[in-house]
Amino acid sequence: MNNSDYIVCNSCIMDTTSPDIKFNADGICNYCIKYKKTIGDNIDYNIKNIELKKIINKIKYNAIKKNNKYDCMIGVSGGLDSSYLVYYVVKILKIKPLLFHVDAGWNSSISANNIEKLVDGLNLDLVTKVINWNEMRDLHLAYFKSGVPSLDTIQDHAYFGALYKYAEENNIKYIFTGANYATEFIRAPLDWAYHASDTRQIKDIHKKFGTIKINSFPLYDIFRSKFYLKIIKGLKVYYPLNFIQYDKKQSIDILKNNFNWQEYPNKHHESKFTAFFENYWSFRRFGHDRRKLIFSGMILSGQMSRKEAIKKLKIDPINEIELKKEVNYICDKLNISNSELSTYFKLDKKSFRDYKSNYVLIKFFTKILNILNIEKRIF
Numbered sequence: 592m593n594n595s596d597y598i599v600c601n602s603c604i605m606d607t608t609s610p611d612i613k614f615n616a617d618g619i620c621n622y623c624i625k626y627k628k629t630i631g632d633n634i635d636y637n638i639k640n641i642e643l644k645k646i647i648n649k650i651k652y653n654a655i656k657k658n659n660k661y662d663c664m665i666g667v668s669g670g671l672d673s674s675y676l677v678y679y680v681v682k683i684l685k686i687k688p689l690l691f692h693v694d695a696g697w698n699s700s701i702s703a704n705n706i707e708k709l710v711d712g713l714n715l716d717l718v719t720k721v722i723n724w725n726e727m728r729d730l731h732l733a734y735f736k737s738g739v740p741s742l743d744t745i746q747d748h749a750y751f752g753a754l755y756k757y758a759e760e761n762n763i764k765y766i767f768t769g770a771n772y773a774t775e776f777i778r779a780p781l782d783w784a785y786h787a788s789d790t791r792q793i794k795d796i797h798k799k800f801g802t803i804k805i806n807s808f809p810l811y812d813i814f815r816s817k818f819y820l821k822i823i824k825g826l827k828v829y830y831p832l833n834f835i836q837y838d839k840k841q842s843i844d845i846l847k848n849n850f851n852w853q854e855y856p857n858k859h860h861e862s863k864f865t866a867f868f869e870n871y872w873s874f875r876r877f878g879h880d881r882r883k884l885i886f887s888g889m890i891l892s893g894q895m896s897r898k899e900a901i902k903k904l905k906i907d908p909i910n911e912i913e914l915k916k917e918v919n920y921i922c923d924k925l926n927i928s929n930s931e932l933s934t935y936f937k938l939d940k941k942s943f944r945d946y947k948s949n950y951v952l953i954k955f956f957t958k959i960l961n962i963l964n965i966e967k968r969i970f
């Protein structure tokens with residue numbers, strides 16, 4: 592891209608590094624326009640609150656009727672969104688969740704401590720699913736060797752694959768998730784991060800580059816979760832943070848004051864792999880700065896000024912000393928040398944389109960969901 596082709600949105604900080612971006616005559620991008628169209632400027636949180644209470648009453652009634660020990664299940668990472676969600680549903684909405692955590696091998700000590708503090712502080716039950724590390728490692732290395740940008744696919748898939756599998760096996764009817772529009776409205780473009788739920792792509796990449804058989808990794812296909820689990824089995828997934836005025840700074844203070852919860856330097860960096868991937872791999876190999884998505888989302892929801900975001904973006908996501916430590920940690924953990932990692936770094940850049948996938952089918956069904964107004968976030 593020539594410098595003259597570079598354009599940044601006049602309202603958020605999304606720019607032409609996103610292949611999906613389009614601008615109107617005023618220089619406003621499609622993400623901002625979509626936000627205005629779907630979320631709007633003035634959400635009436637009184638109405639939202641009534642809607643949320645109705646849902647909660649239904650869930651409580653269902654648990655009493657069926658004599659269930661828990662009202663719902665919440666996947667927790669130790670990060671801000673899921674931690675605050677747990678606090679909110681227990682303390683404010685007065686319901687009892689079962690917490691579910693996936694240990695994919697990359698937890699930072701802060702994330703493990705944060706989960707423990709929530710469990711103890713709120714007297715909750717926690718199920719932890721530990722992913723077989725040999726399989727996890729083999730899948731990770733297959734993705735490195737494939738040359739595609741979305742190295743975080745394996746970890747993301749482990750998180751929700753395990754969650755959905757558990758929900759199916761235990762007949763769970765309600766899942767609450769901390770995903771929200773306030774900080775995550777703008778999803779990564781497909782060319783930055785292909786659908787982690789497309790098992791066809793995972794299987795193809797592993798078939799080409801994997802070295803061991805995958806037996807226990809929780810592969811759970813998007814069609815199984817979106818159709819079988821939701822339509823046939825009746826699972827409902829709710830996003831309670833979209834019903835309240837979710838403010839990141841305030842939520843951090845509440846968690847700190849109540850549980851001595853610890854903050855991360857960046858969103859989603861409760862995982863050491865995500866930190867490495869976003870700060871280094873994605874940023875330096877592909878020029879994808881993930882902070883643009885998060886900061887733009889926060890600008891849209893009024894939680895950050897555009898000026899502040901631009902200022903923050905001028906600084907590299909990580910300094911050289913910390914980066915060296917992160918890279919060494921990843922190599923040690925994956926049991927590869929630094930030069931092996933460098934080899935992967937220099938590989939030809941590939942796209943998800945270079946491997947088998949269900950892209951066309953997913954696109955078709957996403958369109959239907961969009962028409963039915965079920966999925967508002969940008970794919």
Ligand SMILES: [Zn+2]
Binds near residue numbers: 600601605619
């Ligand atoms: Zn914009």
